[in-house]
Amino acid sequence: MPLAYALVGMVALILGLTWGAMKIQVTLAGFLNGESVWSKAQKQAVIDLQAYASSGSRHDLEGFKTNYALLGYDRWVRDVTASGHYDYNEVKAALSHGNAIPETIPGVVFMFQHVNQAPYMRQALAAWRSTDDAIAQLGTISEELQHAYASGGPSAQEMERQRSRIRALNDFIEPRSDDFSLQIAHGALWMGEVLFVGVLFAACLASAFWLSLARRILARIRGTEDRFQLLFDSAADAIVMVDESHGRILNANRTTSLWSGRDPLELVGMNFQDLFVDGSTRAAGSSTIGMLRTMNGIARTVETHSSLTTWGAQPVRQAIMRDISDRVAMEQERRIGAEAMASVAEGVIIADAERRVTTVNAAHTRITGYTLQYLQHHRFDELRRMPDGSPLPSSIWEMVADGGNWVGEVQSWRSDGSSYPELLSISAIRNSDGRVQHYVAVVTDITRSKADRQRLEYMVAHDPLTGLANRNEFQRHCTHAIETAARTNGATAVLFVDLDAFKAVNDSYSHAIGDRLLVKVAQRIRRELGENDVASRIGGDEFTVLLGGLRTREQAAQFANRLLMSLSEPMLIGDYEIVMSASIGIAGYPLDGSDPVALIANADAAMYAAKTQERNTYRFYTPLMHADARMRLMLGADLRQALMRDEFYLVFQPSVELRSGRIVAVEALLRWRHPERGELMPDEFIPLAESLGLIRRIDAWTMRAVCSQIRQWDQAKLPPMRVALNASAATFGHPGFIDSVKHALQTSQISPKRLMFEITESAILRLGEATEQTMHALHALGIGIAIDDFGTGYSSLAYLKLSGIDFLKIDRSFIKDLPDSTNDMAIVEAMLAIAKSLDICTIAEGIETAAQHEYLLRAGCIEGQGYYYSRGLPASEIERMLSPNPRHETSRLRLVPPKYPRA
Structure with missing residues (x-):
């Protein structure tokens, strides 16, 4: 019905618009007719006046006055309606005098008053108004001619003058009259187009509204059907409509499809009884119980309720089928439960x-030996006590009465006592x-499980x-002792x-031997x-x-000594x-802690x-120990961030040829610009880096920075010189070390002869056989x-026979007391003699005095390094010192282009 009403309304609207358009067209027709009458009257007035001027005929004068009066009526209607103050009857009478069609008069008045600024209308009216003075002059000419003819007739010259004036006025009025007619015609055409577009737009708008309304109504109808179908399909029960x-079957919901394993379209047309297993249905009061057949062969027990209704004229x-499989299963479970209890x-x-x-049940009789006949007249808590021998407390029954479940261990008795x-x-x-109607108690003999729990x-x-x-x-135990x-x-x-060097036992013998050693250690500790x-x-x-049981913390020292022994x-x-040793730390309550x-x-x-500090000893705790530990932890955390934050930098200490005093090499020394602790020397963080596994990353950064x-x-065109850098054992012995060196050389495009790696005796000892392989590979490059630091480690002369050893650095500990210490002199001279015989260049570290310099020069040492010559300097300072024209130089260091020692 809403669609029908909307359609009727739309048709009525279109008819109304069409009727309005027709009325407007009628008005335009009347307006065009009026324009035609005006143009005709204007032209006829000129003709009549021209004839009257020539003949003086009364008939021509009357014709002129009639047309002139008609033009006056039209002009008066135009001006009075434009002003908005007029009498409609007077206007209507004036238009009637002007031969206007009566049906068009209201429309003409409306257009004069309200549409005078419309396109083309404004131009037409402007052309019309431009002729007002000329037409008025025609009236003046007619009066002058009447006066002349009344006075005996005009002279020939007067008649020619008047005719000339009439012709001039006609030449002025005629093009404007034509323009007026043309603008009126164009306006009528434009108005027709506007009316057509308006009617078309209104028709389209009404059609769109009707279609939108139809769409919404159909959507509501479809939504109602969808909601019904949704409710029908989402029902938990299976619903089937049966003829x-x-x-x-006429229709079936989704639940029926799921339960039966058939598509809803497949169900339509089936016989309803074919859904059930043959012979499974039985009446149960007002409903029917049967086994619903499924495609996978598993039957489902359902209870069916039926009701008769009417679809149209069809009964x-x-x-409605409800799944009662759970209910049947529960009944079966109750039966099984009764059997299971037994x-x-x-x-x-x-x-x-x-x-x-x-x-x-039978299990209770088997566990306790008591029969049901004996127990029926007793309370089951009479034969049970708490583990401490007290009766079961009343709180148990209160808890159970409040809805809880009490579980606990009790002491129970058997029939044999x-x-x-x-x-x-x-x-x-x-x-x-x-x-509470009944109590249910479950008892379990936990003799064996309790023993197992104690073992666990x-x-x-x-x-x-x-x-x-x-x-x-x-x-x-510690909490109890405190x-x-x-x-x-x-x-x-x-x-x-903590056992000293226990890792060496595992590495040297085996982990099995290490475990047996730990058992022996535990036995000895337990013995004390x-x-x-x-x-x-x-x-x-x-x-x-x-x-425990001490009077003072210091009494623990006696136990510690016995245990160490x-x-x-x-x-x-x-x-x-x-043979093992141990390190022991001692902390006591209340001095060193309360938990x-x-x-x-x-x-x-x-x-x-x-x-x-020592090993195989003990130490009592002092707060400074924790401060040191915290400082190590903080420094370790900072060390992990130092590489990412670019906090490391290098300084370079020159190595001088003792004989000439020229710089032949520099040693790259690592420094750490800590954001809080300032500059840190390597001995403050390198051991920590080795223990944290960061030393290889630091060595890799150093090598890249040196290259x-x-x-x-x-x-910068500086003289070429050798640059020495230190390598840790972890880096020197790593399988990828040689490849990383090759990559650094290739990236920086420098000669391998510009590099020298320094490695300590202790690192050579740790690396073992891998040392010679690495040295040989470096020597080949x-x-x-x-x-480095020769003489402070194991000082095995076998190291000097390894291929690739080019330099021997004598440790500063042998240099500092020269030339006063005869022992140091003997040792240094022996080192220099051995190096000379093996053709190894010697470098003395830690030279700080001129006497040390002179002695080493006489003893045959080739190079020296120490504060006597220079401390570690930034790269810019080294560049300044070695530049071709330095601003100043020390007297001790002559800036001579270095030459390599031997290849």
Whole structure:
């Protein structure tokens, strides 16, 4: 109906617009007719006046006056309607005098008043108004002619003059009259186009509105159908519409499709009874129960409720099928539960609200020996006590009555009088009012599981290898010892024991031998313990010992001495005799901490101090130890960020040829510009970098920086010289070291002869066989190798036979007392003699005095390095010193272009 109403309204609108357009067209027709009458009257007036001027005929004068009056009426209507103040009847009468069509008069008045500024109308009216004065002059000429003819007639000259004036006025009026007619015609055409477009637009708008309304109505209809279909398909029950006459399915929802395994279109047309397994349906009151057939062969038990309805004139039965598989399963489960109770391994007791036994299963009789006949007159809690022998408390029954479930261990008795531990679980069954109707108790004999639990608790609290307490158990004992010491104003101490060089045992023998060694160590620690003492292994080769019952912390020193002596005795492990030592840290309550975590941490810090300073000794904790540890941790964290933040930089210390005093090389020295601690020397962070595994990254940065600096010096046209840099054992022995060197040389495009790597004796010892391979590879590249700090390590002369050794750097410890120390003189001279015989260039480190310089020069040392010549300098200062025209130079260092030692 809304669509029909809208269609009627749209048609009415279009008809109304068409009628309006017709009325406007009629008005335009009347206006055009008026224009035609005006133009005709204007032209006829000129003709009549021309004839009257020639003949003086009364008839021509009357004709002129008639047309002139018509022009006057039109002009008056035009002007009075434009002003907006007029009498409509007068205007209507004036237009009637002008031969206007009566039906068009209202439209003409409306256009004069309201459409006078419309396109073309404004130009037409302007052309019309431009003729007003000329027409008025025609009236003046007619009056003059009338007066002349009344006075005896005009002269020939007068008549010619008047005719000339009439012709001139006609020439003026005629083009404007034509323009007026043309503009009126154009305006009518334009108005027709506007009317057509308006009617077309209105028709389109009305059609669009009708289509939109139709779309919304159809969408609502479709939405209603979709909602119905959604409700129909989303129903949890299966719904089937069945033709009552033939039993055929007319429609089925999605649940029916899912349950039956058939497509909804496939269901339509099927016989409703074909959905069920043959012979499975049976009546159950007002409903029917049957087995719904599925495509996968699994039947589903459903309960069907039917009702008769009408679709149009067709009787239809609506069948709603509800899945009762769960209900059937629950009934079956109840039956199974009754059977399971009789066969379950745990004992089950069902008692009434007074806790008197009503039912027990066979397992309970087997566990306790009591029969149901005996127990029916007893409460089941009469034969049970708490582990401490007290009756079951009333709080148990209150908890169960409040809806809880109590589970706990109790002591129970058998019919033979023996007792056993039992796990008892009690719950309640309530009636509709929420009151306890029955108690259900499940009992389990936990004799074996309790023994297993005790073994598990022991394993949880002890180290599986040594049998000592683990960390958690140790902390528990430590807490108890602290509480006891606090009550008695005594003291307790924690010893942190760490084996020295235990890693070497694992690496040299095997981890199995290492484990057996740890067992021996645990036995010796346990042998030294007193009555109040506890030992634990907290990981690896670290042990802790708790000494209780002390008066002061210092009493722990006696135990520490005994333990160090015991651990230093040789240990026979299989076929090996191993001698160990340990470092011990001691922290005591109340001086060093008030909780186990603090005592263990402080003892650990003291152990670290003992291991760092001496080994095979003990140290008592002092706050400074933790400060050092924290400082190491903070420095380690900063060290990880130093490379990313570009905090490292290089300085270069010149190496001087003693004989000539010229600079032949520089050594690149690493510095760390710490953001808070300022400049740090290598000995402050290199050991830490080695322990954190960062030394290889630092060495790689140093090598790249040195190669880049050499490249910059070459670009600055400085004399070429050798640059030495230190290499750690971790870097020197890494498989990728040689490749990284080749890559750095290729990237910087410098000669390999410009580099020299310095490696210490201790690093050579750690690298073993890999040392010679690496040295040979570097020598093949043309890179020099120097043994640094020679004489301070193992000083094996076998090192000097390795291929690729080009330089020998004598350590500063042998130089500082020259030439006063005869021992140092002998050692240095021996080193120089050996190096000379092997054709190895010698470099003396740490030269600080002229006497040292002169002695080494006489002794045959080739190069020297030390503060006597120069400290480590920035690269810019080295560049200034070696530039061709330095601003100033020291008298000691002659700037001679260096030449390489030997290749």
